[in-house]
Amino acid sequence: MANGLPRDGNNKLSQVSATQLVKAKSVTVGTSAVEVTFGANSERIFVVLQHLNASGDIYVGGSDVTSAKGIKIAQNVINSITLTKGAVLYAISTVAGQDLRVMECI
Secondary structure (H helix, E strand, O other), X not given: OEOOEOEOOOOOEOOOOHHHHEXXXXXXXXXXXXXXXXXXXXXXXXXXXXXXXXXXXXXXXXXXXXXOOOEEEXXXXXXXXXXXXXXXXXXXXXXXXXXXXXXXEO
8 A cells, every 4th residue: 555545566556445445433432441443454544533422531542541641532523543554542431331433544
């Protein structure tokens, strides 16, 4: 994949569907760390997150994320995070049952 676009062996653009380029899901985040990305996808460009609940805070980071060292995801705001190849993102909340929407672009 060059410049974020899928290419074949001859460096020509490959035909792909939109569902191959964008994935979305809803993740319930609680007081234990949970993976929010779609695994260690080496072609990921960025992840968009939206915290939909009005109560509780959500923090993201590595598998050892905590509210003390994670990055806070603002409520009802679109948050975009660029990840390095192979990175996996985790989330934790101060309150169980928080709704986090995740969209991953590859």
